Amino acid sequence: MGPIDEDIVAAVDLGSNSFHMVIAREVEGQPVIIDRLRERVALAEGLNPNGTLEVSVQERALACLERFGQRLRGVSRHRIRAVGTATFRKARAAEDFHERAEAALGHEIEILGGREEARLVYLGVSHSLPGGDEQRLVIDIGGASTECIVGKRFESLLEESLAMGCVTFTRRFFPEGRLTAKAFKRARLEAELQLEPVEAALERAGWEVAVGSSGTIQAVASVLQQQGWSDGAITRSGLEELREVLLEVGDAAALELEGLKADRQPVIAAGVAILEGLFRALGIQTLQPSPGALREGLLYDLLGRIHQEDVRGSSVIAFGARLGLDEKQAARVLATATALFDQVAEAWGLEADHRDLLSWSAWLHEAGLAVSFSGFHRHGAYLLENADLTGFSRDEQRRVAALVRQHRRKLRLELLQDFSEELEEVLTRLLVVLRLAVALHRGHRHYEVPVPEVQVGKDRERLTLRFQEGWLEEHPLTNEDLEREREAWAEVGLDLRVR
Numbered sequence: 001m002g003p004i005d006e007d008i009v010a011a012v013d014l015g016s017n018s019f020h021m022v023i024a025r026e027v028e029g030q031p032v033i034i035d036r037l038r039e040r041v042a043l044a045e046g047l048n049p050n051g052t053l054e055v056s057v058q059e060r061a062l063a064c065l066e067r068f069g070q071r072l073r074g075v076s077r078h079r080i081r082a083v084g085t086a087t088f089r090k091a092r093a094a095e096d097f098h099e100r101a102e103a104a105l106g107h108e109i110e111i112l113g114g115r116e117e118a119r120l121v122y123l124g125v126s127h128s129l130p131g132g133d134e135q136r137l138v139i140d141i142g143g144a145s146t147e148c149i150v151g152k153r154f155e156s157l158l159e160e161s162l163a164m165g166c167v168t169f170t171r172r173f174f175p176e177g178r179l180t181a182k183a184f185k186r187a188r189l190e191a192e193l194q195l196e197p198v199e200a201a202l203e204r205a206g207w208e209v210a211v212g213s214s215g216t217i218q219a220v221a222s223v224l225q226q227q228g229w230s231d232g233a234i235t236r237s238g239l240e241e242l243r244e245v246l247l248e249v250g251d252a253a254a255l256e257l258e259g260l261k262a263d264r265q266p267v268i269a270a271g272v273a274i275l276e277g278l279f280r281a282l283g284i285q286t287l288q289p290s291p292g293a294l295r296e297g298l299l300y301d302l303l304g305r306i307h308q309e310d311v312r313g314s315s316v317i318a319f320g321a322r323l324g325l326d327e328k329q330a331a332r333v334l335a336t337a338t339a340l341f342d343q344v345a346e347a348w349g350l351e352a353d354h355r356d357l358l359s360w361s362a363w364l365h366e367a368g369l370a371v372s373f374s375g376f377h378r379h380g381a382y383l384l385e386n387a388d389l390t391g392f393s394r395d396e397q398r399r400v401a402a403l404v405r406q407h408r409r410k411l412r413l414e415l416l417q418d419f420s421e422e423l424e425e426v427l428t429r430l431l432v433v434l435r436l437a438v439a440l441h442r443g444h445r446h447y448e449v450p451v452p453e454v455q456v457g458k459d460r461e462r463l464t465l466r467f468q469e470g471w472l473e474e475h476p477l478t479n480e481d482l483e484r485e486r487e488a489w490a491e492v493g494l495d496l497r498v499r
Contacts, residue, residue, distance in 0.1 A: 004074060004075070004076050005074060005075065005076075006076055006079070007025050007026050008023060008024070008025055008026070008034075008074075008075050008076075008079060009023075009024050009025075009026055009031060009075075009079045009080070009299055009302055009303060009306075010022065010023050010024070010072055010075050010079065010080045010081075011024075011080075011081050011082075011295045011296075011298035011299045011302065012068060012072075012080070012081070012082035012083070012105065012107070012109075012295075012298075013083060013085070013293075013294045013295040013298065014043070014061075014065075014082065014083065014084045014085065014088065014101075014109065015043070015085050015086075015087075015142050015143055015294075016042075016043050016044035016085060016086050016087040016142055016143025016144035016145070016165055016167055016168070017040060017041075017042055017043075017044065017142060017143030017144075017165070017166060017167050017215065017216075017267065018038055018039065018040045018041065018143070018215055019038070019039050019041050019043075019061070019064050019065070019068070020036070020037070020038050020293075020294075020295045021036070021037040021038075021068050021071065021072075021295070022035070022036050022295045022296065022299060023035040023036075023071070023075070024299055026303065029303060029307060030303075031296075031299040031300065031303060035071070037067070037068060037071065039064045039067075040263040041057070041060055041061050041064055042057070042060075042143065042167055042266075043057060043061055043087045043088075043143065043167075044086070044087045044143045044144040044165065044167035044168050044171075045057060045167055045171065046058065047087050047090060047091060047144075050093055051090060051091055051092040051093035051094065052091070052093045052094055053091055053094045053097050058094075058097050058100070061097075061101065062100055062101060062104045065101055065104035065105040066104045066105075068105055069104055069105045069106040069107070072105070072106060072107065073106075077107060078306070078353075079302065079306065080107050080302075081110070081298050081301070081302045082105060082107050082108065082109045082110065083109065083110045083111070083112050083117075083120075083294075083298065083393065084098075084101075084109050084110070084111045084112070085112055085117050085142060085144070085145065085294070086114070086117075086142060086143065086144035086145035086161075086163070086165065087143065087144050088109070088111045089111055089112075089113070089114070089394070090144065098111075099420075108395075110393035110394075110395050110396070111393055111394045111395055112393055112394065113161075113388055113392075113393070113394050113397075114145060114147070114159075114160075114161025115159040115160070115161055115388045115390075116388070116389075116390065116391070116392065116393065117145070117147060117161060117294065118140075118147035118148070118149045118156065118159035118160065118161050119149070119156050119159050119297075119390060119391075120294050120297035120298055120301060121138060121140045121147050121149060121213060121293060121294045121297055122138050122149040122151045122156040122159070122297070123154065123156070123296075123297035123300050123301060124213070124292040124293050124294055124295065124296030124297030124298070124299075124300065125138050125140075125211055125213050125290045125292040125293065125296075125297075126138075126151065126153065126154045126292070127154065127292055127296060127297075127300055128290050128291050128292025128296065129211065129290060129292070131153070132153075133152070133153070134152075134208040134209055135150060135151070135152045135157075135205075135206055135207045135208050135209075136150070136151055136152070136207055136208070136209050136210070136211050137149070137150055137202070137207035137209070137210045137211070137282070137284075138150075138151065138210075138211050138212070138213065138290075139210065139211070139212045139213070139217070139278060139287065140212070140213045140214045140217075140293065140294070141165065141166055141212075141214050141216040141217055141271055141274055141275070142165045142166070142214055142216075143165045143166055143167035143168070143267075144163070144165040144167060144168045145161050145162060145163060145164070145165050146161075146162045146164050146165060146191075146194075146274060146278075147159070147160070147161050147162075148160045148161075148162065148195075148198065148202060148278075148282075150202060150205035150206070150207050157205055158201060158202065158205040160198045160201070160202070162194045162195065162198070163194065164190065164191055164194045164274060165270075165274075166216045166267035166268075166270045166271045166274065167267055167270075169187050169190070169191075169270035169273065169274060170266060170267045170269070170270040172187075172190075173186055173187040173190075173270065173273070174187070174252065174269050174270060177251050177252030177253050177266060178250070178251065178252075179246050179247055179249065179250050179251065179252060179269050180247070180250070181247055183269075183273075184243060184246075184247070184269070184272075184273050184276075187269075187270060187273035187274070187277075188273045188274075188276045188277045188280070189277070190277070191273060191274045191276070191277025191278065191281070192277045192280060192281045194277075195277065195278065195281040195282065196281070199281055199282065202282060203282075209288065210282075210284045210286065210287045210288065211287070211288050211289075211290050212234065212287045212288065212289050212290065213289070213290045213291075213292060213293040213294075214293055215264065216264075216267065216268075216271035216274075217234065217271070217275070217287070217289050218289055218291075219259075219260060219261065219264040219268060219271065220234055220239070220242065220268070220271055220272060220275060221233065221234050221287075221289040222259035222260070223242060223257050223258070223259040223260050223268075224238040224239075224241075224242060224259075225259065226257075226258040226259030227241070227242075227245075227257070227258065227259070229241045229242070232288075232289070233286045233287060233288050233289070234275065234286070234287040234288075234289065235285070235286050235287075236279055236284075236285060239272055239275055239276050239279065242272055243272055243273075243276070245257070246268070246269050246272065252265050252266050252268070252269060253265065253266075255268070275287070301391070310356075310391065311390055311391035312356070312360065312389070312390075312391035312392055312396075313359075313360075314390075315389050315390040315391045315392065316360045316363050316364060316389070317363070318390075319364065319367075319387065319389060320363060320364055320367065323367055323369075323370035323383075324370060325363075325364070325366060325367065325369075325370075326366065326369075326444070328446070329366065329441065329444050330362070330363045330364070330365070330366065331363075332441045332449070333362045333363075333365060333437045333438055333441050334359055334362040334363050334437075336436075336437040336440055336441065336449065336451055337358055337359070337362040337433055337434055337436075337437035338355065338358065338359060338362070339451040340433045340436060340437060340451065340452075340454055341354075341355055341358055341430075341433050342355075343453070343454040344429070344433065344454055344456055344463070347456035347460060348429045348456065348460060350426065350429060350430075354426055354429075354430060357396070357399055357400065357403070357430060358403070358430045358433060358434060360400050361400050361403035361404055361407070361430070361434055362434060362437060364380065364384060364400065364404060365377075365380065365403075365404050365407045365434065365438060366380065367379075367380035367383050367384060367404065368380030368381070368382075368383065368404070370383070371383070377404060377405055377406070377407055377408050377409060378405060380401075380404045380405070381401040381402070381404050381405035382401070384397055384400050384401040384404055385397055385398055385401040399419075399423070399427065402415065402416060402419070402427055403427065403430060403431055403434055406431055406435075407431070407434050407435055407438050408435070408438060410488070411431075411488045411489070411491070411492060413428060413431075413492055416428060432463065432489065432494065432496075435485060436465070436482075436485065439478065439481040439482055439485055440478060440481075440482075442477075442478070442481055443477065443478075449478075450467060450468050450471060452465040452466055452467045452498075453465070453466040454466075457495070461493060461494055461495060462494075462495040462496075462497065463494065463495070463496050463497070464497040464498075464499060465482070465496075465497065465498045465499065466499045467498070467499065472498070479498075482498045483498070486498060
């Protein structure tokens with residue numbers, strides 16, 4: 001491997017229709033694009049109802065990821081983000097594919113929730129537009145989902161993700177490329193039905209201009225402009241003109257429209273139908289295309305994390321506030337957990353992102369109290385795994401939930417076996433630290449709890465805590481809690497000693 005260039009950042013967007021990668025050089029905190037790669041993989045074409053992926057589609061995707069991975073060599077792994085969207089979310093029975101995909105790319109692939117995908121789309125779009133105070137409606141039509149976001153400047157105010165996209169609608173309404181009036185009507189009505197539950201919320205949020213991102217919208221806008229049906233924007237009349245031409249041809253494979261690339265031919269009809277549904281349901285008259293999209297949003301979000309402007313921290317605090325969390329207790333456990341972490345990190349091979357994971361878990365360890373004291377660790381894990389936490393991927397939420405699930409009561413490390421072997425070890429180490437911090441503050445008291453000196457044994461399986469002389473004798477309940485921790489960890493092979 002060649003030298004690492006610490007000025008380079010990269011974003012990989014594994015969509016349901018196309019895989020994208022953008023490479024940028026950071027200049028004064030801003031990304032300057034130096035390379036783009038795009039391949040139409042049509043991942044959603046291979047998604048079966050049971051959540052499996054067709055082997056041929058898997059191989060097509062893996063070949064693309066290997067090419068992307070070659071381009072990423074020499075980029076620091078901390079300056080790369082790779083995410084999967086709707087089809088990755090739905091492919092629940094394709095864990096093996098996910099692992100093979102990460103191996104091919106040479107990097108972890110996060111699976112985004114729908115609203116987090118929407119937030120990142122808005123971030124990418126907002127950075128591509130001129131400044132202004134108007135409130136915007138941003139629409140992104142992907143292969144298997146459509147995101148609708150209302151925002152102002154660089155902040156999204158409402159994010160919605162709908163289960164409709166150009167690939168899935170093509171399979172359902174335009175099989176084998178047959179373009180009929182009946183199919184268009186059914187597809188448009190389905191789009192309107194999908195929008196029905198969120199129409200009122202979008203209307204209440206209010207917007208002044210409509211902006212569109214993604215390849216589908218770019219393709220439609222290009223065709224309308226090339227045919228002289230618009231000045232570059234997408235209009236109702238332009239969509240009607242395009243639909244009539246598509247119906248006249250009747251076969252997607254036979255389309256020859258100036259401005260329409262060959263790889264967009266199979267899905268253009270579905271894109272037009274979805275757009276017509278959106279225009280009708282939301283009262284859109286004109287939609288301006290934007291060059292910014294999810295991948296650009298990933299770059300800006302990644303740079304925010306690098307420069308300590310990570311939205312995940314504020315998201316955790318906001319979520320805790322919504323649940324009525326005892327913030328003083330959360331802060332006490334957090335301070336002790338991170339102080340213990342800093343003493344064991346080097347010996348246990350833990351890194352900065354592991355410290356973040358511990359911090360979020362420590363702050364939210366009592367989240368389940370919002371439901372009930374009985375079994376609140378289980379309630380908290382459920383909330384954290386299923387909530388929409390701004391800035392978090394689904395995988396990150398699962399990790400936080402796994403730690404919160406076992407921060408008290410009986411140790412069940414077998415619950416961590418769903419993670420990779422490497423991550424299972426990391427989570428186990430973090431769980432040691434979290435449980436110790438919680439035990440030290442179990443009484444929810446305001447008195448100062450001294451952070452013990454921690455020593456890791458040479459085999460990394462022995463942990464010795466040394467307290468101030470006499471402190472444990474003065475706090476017999478804490479001493480008893482630590483003894484129970486010692487017994488619990490001894491059963492799974494960790495020698496915990498308290499002095």
